[in-house]
Amino acid sequence: MAMSNNDDKQAAVVECKKLTKIYKKLLAGKSKAVCALQDISLSVGKGQIVGLIGPNGAGKSTLLNLIAGLIFPNKGSVAVCGHPARSIQAHKGLGYMPEHPVFLGRYTARAVLRYHGALSGMTRQAISHQMDKLTEKLQMDEYLDRCCMDFSQGMKQRLALSIAMINDPKVLLLDEPSNGLDPIGIIQLRNFLKELRAAGTTIVISSHRLGELEQLTSDYMFMYRGQVVSFADKLACGHAGRLRIELVSGGNAIAEKLLSPSKVLSVSDTELEIAVDDPGEVPDIIIDLAKGGARMMGVLLERENIEDVFVRLCSEGT
Amino acid sequence: MRKYELIRETFCRRGYIWIVHVVWLVLYGGFWWLFLPESEKEVGDFGRFLFIWGGFFLALALSAGIFGDDISSGRICVLITKPLSHGELYLCRLLGLSLQAAAHFILAGCIIVILRFVMRKGSIEHLGIWLFASWLLFITVAALSTSLSVVVGRIYNSLLILVVVVTVYFILGLLLSSMHQKADTGILTAFIRYAWPPFELLSKFAGGEYGKYSLTVGRFSVSKSIACVVHSVFLTVVYSIIGIILLRKRQFSRQRD
Numbered sequence: 001m002a003m004s005n006n007d008d009k010q011a012a013v014v015e016c017k018k019l020t021k022i023y024k025k026l027l028a029g030k031s032k033a034v035c036a037l038q039d040i041s042l043s044v045g046k047g048q049i050v051g052l053i054g055p056n057g058a059g060k061s062t063l064l065n066l067i068a069g070l071i072f073p074n075k076g077s078v079a080v081c082g083h084p085a086r087s088i089q090a091h092k093g094l095g096y097m098p099e100h101p102v103f104l105g106r107y108t109a110r111a112v113l114r115y116h117g118a119l120s121g122m123t124r125q126a127i128s129h130q131m132d133k134l135t136e137k138l139q140m141d142e143y144l145d146r147c148c149m150d151f152s153q154g155m156k157q158r159l160a161l162s163i164a165m166i167n168d169p170k171v172l173l174l175d176e177p178s179n180g181l182d183p184i185g186i187i188q189l190r191n192f193l194k195e196l197r198a199a200g201t202t203i204v205i206s207s208h209r210l211g212e213l214e215q216l217t218s219d220y221m222f223m224y225r226g227q228v229v230s231f232a233d234k235l236a237c238g239h240a241g242r243l244r245i246e247l248v249s250g251g252n253a254i255a256e257k258l259l260s261p262s263k264v265l266s267v268s269d270t271e272l273e274i275a276v277d278d279p280g281e282v283p284d285i286i287i288d289l290a291k292g293g294a295r296m297m298g299v300l301l302e303r304e305n306i307e308d309v310f311v312r313l314c315s316e317g318t
Numbered sequence: 319m320r321k322y323e324l325i326r327e328t329f330c331r332r333g334y335i336w337i338v339h340v341v342w343l344v345l346y347g348g349f350w351w352l353f354l355p356e357s358e359k360e361v362g363d364f365g366r367f368l369f370i371w372g373g374f375f376l377a378l379a380l381s382a383g384i385f386g387d388d389i390s391s392g393r394i395c396v397l398i399t400k401p402l403s404h405g406e407l408y409l410c411r412l413l414g415l416s417l418q419a420a421a422h423f424i425l426a427g428c429i430i431v432i433l434r435f436v437m438r439k440g441s442i443e444h445l446g447i448w449l450f451a452s453w454l455l456f457i458t459v460a461a462l463s464t465s466l467s468v469v470v471g472r473i474y475n476s477l478l479i480l481v482v483v484v485t486v487y488f489i490l491g492l493l494l495s496s497m498h499q500k501a502d503t504g505i506l507t508a509f510i511r512y513a514w515p516p517f518e519l520l521s522k523f524a525g526g527e528y529g530k531y532s533l534t535v536g537r538f539s540v541s542k543s544i545a546c547v548v549h550s551v552f553l554t555v556v557y558s559i560i561g562i563i564l565l566r567k568r569q570f571s572r573q574r575d
Contacts, residue, residue: 062571068399071569088401096399102391106330118323119400163396 012079013171013202014044014067019076021062021226036062037073038226044204046170049197051213052206053306054223055314060206061099063223064173067204068096080171092121095169099176099206101160105149109140109159112148113166120167127166134162137192153180161189165196172196174205178212190215210307220306222313229313243282245272245289246298258292276301320402321410328414331384338379339422345371346426350433354440361441362525365448369521372423373455378480380418381463383472384411385565390471394570404565412457412464412558419456423449444526451524454550458515461554465561468568483515516553519546 021037037059044050052060065071066078069086078085081093103112110131117127135141138158143151151159157180164172178186186209193203193216207213213220222229247254247270255267265273276282282301289296304312329335346368355364388394397407427449434442459479467475490506497506511518523546 065395065571068395070395070398071571088403091399091401094399096396098392098395100392101396102393104327104330104393106333115323115327116396116400118319119397119402121320121401124319160396 011045012043013046013048013081014042014204015079016040016042016063016067017077019063019066019073019078021059021066021071022074036226037066039076040226040228041076042221042228044202046202047197047200048219049193049203049205049217051217051220052204052223053208053210053213053220053310057225058223059226060223061175062226064096064175064204064206067171068094068173092167093170095164095167095172097160097164097172097174097177099179101156101163103148103156103159106147108145108147109151109155109162110144112159113162116163117166122167130166130168131162134165137195138162138188154182154185157181158185161192170200170202172201172203174203174207176207177205178207178209186212210310211305214306222310224313241276241279241301241303243272243274243276243285244300244302245274245294245296246270247272248295248297250294254289254292254294258288258294279303321406321413324407324410325414325417328384328411329418331387335380335418338376339418339425342371342376342379342422343426343429347429347433350430350440351437354437356439356441358443361443365444365451365524366521368426368448369452369455369524372419372426372449373452373520374459374483374515374517376419376422377415377456377459378463378476380415381460381467382476383467384415384464384475385467386470386472386475389468389568389570392570398570405562408464408558408562408565412461415460415464416453416457419453419460423453423456444524447526448524451520454547455516455520458550458554458557461557461561462515465557465564468561468564486510486514512549513553516546516550520550523547 019037019040019042020035023034023036025032040059040063042050042063052063054060062071066073067080067085069078069080069084069090072086080090083089104115107115113131113134114124114127117130122130131144135144138161140155140158140162143155143159148156148159157177161174161177164174178189181189190212193205197203197216205213205216242265249269251267251269251272255264255272259272259274263275265275267273274285276285279301282299286296286299349367350364353360353364355361383390385394388397398404427445430442430445434440463475463479466478470478487510490510494506523543
């Protein structure tokens with residue numbers, strides 16, 4: 001599981017232990033220091049996709065940067081494939097896509113991919129093979145020989161993902177990968193990431209597109225002010241869905257007579273909103289209400305998605 | 319292949335690089351054509367012009383932002399996650415600059431020789447040794463600038479060296495002239511000669527002040543000319559080591575989200 005402070009059942013490909021990161025400004029006092037991460041532990045196994053979610057300033061990118069070895073922790077350690085995060089061995093199996101990709105403007109996409117492939121220690125033949133595979137998957141064929149400076153945001157994202165994937169990494173770190181992608185691009189990206197997961201690639205992804213994340217994984221880390229909130233627990237503790245029932249009349253009396261107060265989210269004469277932990281409870285609730293004399297005109301089950309939980313947790317201030 | 323790509327990238331880093339080369343080559347040709355060196359002193363003047371412009375100012379112009387640009391744009395974040403050592407990244411950039419300068423000085427030499435051939439006047443005596451000394455100075459200054467580029471932005475790394483070099487020479491010049499009669503001047507001159515970019519050693523070497531281009535045996539039974547070259551290379555290595563250490567210690571992050 002990709003949660004903090006829990007035991008691993010499989011060998012961890014990415015392992016963070018009690019990470020603390022404090023940003024200090026040069027010559028500034030302690031009061032100006034910002035604690036971006038506080039005592040975070042994370043363990044990600046092979047073939048797992050972990051979504052990092054949280055409001056701006058939660059520490060998602062800091063965590064990705066620590067795993068990528070771009071910054072040092074003040075406390076704790078990070079290991080990628082069993083090696084320290086900043087070591088050459090760790091970087092051999094790592095692909096990193098930053099939030100704002102930048103390329104050498106005068107290079108074509110082909111030259112950029114060849115360059116990054118060469119930096120990864122690949123042979124010319126291996127680069128060509130991987131380039132063909134990636135351009136087909138991400139539909140970049142017609143852009144390969146165009147200069148990067150002419151690319152749209154979506155094309156830049158595709159190219160950045162190709163760069164991260166050029167060495168066929170075991171661990172892929174993606175920071176807002178769907179930024180600027182059109183709907184087709186997002187679907188392609190999602191399918192591609194699913195294929196990678198099936199092939200055993202470990203993916204840590206930070207995204208604000210929660211709906212997208214929901215379709216990729218059920219392992220989330222909700223981060224807030226540099227700390228981890230165990231997302232799965234919050235989800236279970238919360239309401240898995242809400243049942244909205246339209247009534248002819250008598251809503252208040254029915255709620256009082258037939259429902260537990262903790263389950264009633266809102267009530268009026270013609271409408272009832274009931275919290276539902278499990279969708280399987282819905283038929284029983286309907287039958288009970290009907291037996292109790294409720295005259296129903298419509299029933300709608302609204303399931304709480306990741307976005308609802310995100311908003312709820314943010315508003316609760318976790 | 320990795321080294322080739324890194325070196326090639328240094329050549330293609332900025333569009334203005336080729337403009338700088340052309341402007342500098344025109345400068346050398348213009349100076350030679352206008353002042354047409356004939357006597358030994360005039361040849362020395364031209365050599366010193368080539369030495370300062372090619373060895374110092376060209377190095378500052380070409381190495382500006384060599385790491386600073388990558389760091390400020392965030393491109394370094396992807397480079398650092400590639401399986402290559404910081405030393406390799408640094409040395410390939412410096413090697414790229416050095417090769418660029420080597421091609422530049424070869425071209426400069428060809429232009430002067432062609433001008434001499436066309437005009438059938440002027441002297442090209444000792445041109446080769448001045449070009450070599452300029453190249454050595456270029457590498458040393460480029461190493462210093464590249465190292466500084468790891469910690470300061472593109473606007474500052476070259477400008478800082480220029481301002482510091484000019485200021486230090488000005489202040490030390492004043493100090494030396496005021497302390498002329500005193501014995502303490504030895505420390506200052508030693509600092510300028512050995513720890514500073516080797517302007518003095520290399521210009522004296524190219525000017526033939528340590529023996530007229532011969533292997534004159536010096537104090538330590540080593541030719542002073544060779545010692546100047548070795549010292550220049552040694553300084554380059556020291557500046558490079560500082561740069562590599564700075565690169566290893568540097569953190570790279572654009573945002574704190």
